[in-house]
Amino acid sequence: MTGYQILRGVQHYVGKIRTMRNEIRTQRFMNGLPADIRKDIGWPDMYANGRHIDQ
Template identity: 50%
Template sequence: MSRFSLLAAMRHYAGRIRTIRNEIRTERMLGSLSPQMRADIGWPDRYGRRHGFDG
């Protein structure tokens, strides 16, 4: 494995970790909103459909 492909793989991995952390942070923030506010923005209905969940 060349030096550049190793760096590219590490960069990709770091990007995935960053994405997962951002999603968790967003879910936590949305979960802290009142039920009425979540219903107004469609949480968790839109999230579930986007990620393939039924409910």
């Protein structure tokens, strides 16, 4: 493995961690909204079994 391949692997891993943290942060924010607002925007109906429908 070259140094470049190692760097790309680390960048990929860090990107995945960043995405997971952003999703968790968004879920916490959305769950903190009042129930009537969550219902108006369709939260959590957009999610089935904890995963987004588009996945």
